[in-house]
Amino acid sequence: MFWIRLKRVIKSGWINFRRNSVVSYAAILVTTITLAVVTGLFLFQAVLNTAIVNVENKVDIAVYFTVNAPEDQILALETDLEKLPEVASVQYISADQQVLAFRDRHSNDYLTLEALDELGNNPFGGLLQITAKDPSQYEAIAQVLEGNTTIAQTNSQIIDRINYSQNKTVIDQLNSLIFNARRIGLVLTLVLALVSIIIMYTTIRLTIYMARDEIGIMRLVGASGAYVRAPFLVQGILYGAFAWLLTNIVFLPLTYLAGTKLTTLLGINLFSYYTSHFFSVSGLVLVIGLLLGMISSLLAVRRYLNV
């Protein structure tokens, strides 16, 4: 009997969905807008995160070494630093590479290059560029290098200067900016998602409000609450499923266009991101669509079942 009832409920939901075509179109349209907002917010988060990561990558701590600092000691320090849990990467730039880069930067500045030549020897020391896993961890890394630690004590003779203190204000401001951007992004996502959900729920409620007499009749001819409710549940699922399809029909070409035209500006190829995260992003949007359709229908029907 369960399978027969299930078959009847699905058939009835599908027939209602088809016959109330105007109402179904309206519900699908509103649900599509909701899902498009949710998908858009996922993509916005991806763009925001990429932007943040790009900025984060531009920040580092530079440790400048004295001219005579032995390279093996610098390399040993590099190995020690790489072992720190806060450190994402350490890049060693030797004194020779430094002077080459200097010459390159000032290739048109003969006076400077002449002055460098007159010195006779390389005035630059080696350099370690340290990137932290999180910008808030730079302070801890600087502590390891400057504070009362074994690493600091062992290497104090060869370290000329550390640029952390000079960059501290910029790093702090960046930290606060990143924190606020993430928080604003999250609040914006939640508010927009909530508004869309309320609009969608109201629309589905209106579609069911139009069927309230029908619900009453069904109860009076002996249908149980569950048997009346179930086809509306199917309709809710169909709204969610069709809206998901429409959302993808809109977003696949839109992200493709963004991928070909806006990748440099956004710092991320949205089409590659959308297709590579299809199951996590679009799959989640599908689940949201189906759940919203079902929950809205269930809540809306409940009001009219007390006959």
Added chain:
Amino acid sequence: MIKFVNVSKAYPNGSVALEDVNLEIEKGEFVTIVGPSGAGKTTLNKLMLAEEEPTEGTVLFENTDINTFNNAQTTRLRRRIGMVFQEFRLLPNKTAYENIAFAMEAAGKSDEEIVSDVPHVLQLVDLADRMFHFPNQLSGGEKQRLAIARAIINQPEVLIADEPTGNLDMHNTSEVIEILKKINDLGTTVVLTTHDQQLIKAVGQRIISMERGRIVGDDNKARTTV
């Protein structure tokens, strides 16, 4: 079979629909409840179907107070009572066939029973050629015959018809009355409510008169306290 014991019904706005009604309807009877608009006939029907609850008193179906029923019990009660409404109350998005099939599906009937019984009952009410028409494609008389077909498809023990001829012409009215009489002849208890005096003559049998929420006359006074 159905018993009203000291039943009163008042609405929150203060209007009193029924006042101290005592009534007993036996199995197999054809009872006509007559009275002007506002006499309380429709409220009486709603109480029998547990669509509303009395403010005072009890409504019994086979000696059980139907207002103590939970949702599932109320659903089972409604499957034993067929209801025909004045305004038809058909499902607008379902065809004539589907309207009747829905009542059978709700009662848990098999697909085979539905396929065999629905055309049969539509033939009985002379709607075989309207099987796949929607309610808005049917005339008033056809809609009412369809509503009767839906009400009797599950062979209910009681059929309540609330002003079933209110929107019909003379020809359709006598057709509906004939159908109700036939149903009663087959053993179903029929409760018909009307304000039409002409109709009462056509029906005959037990007549209960109502006015301002009270029973003011009953052909079978031995069973009714006025």
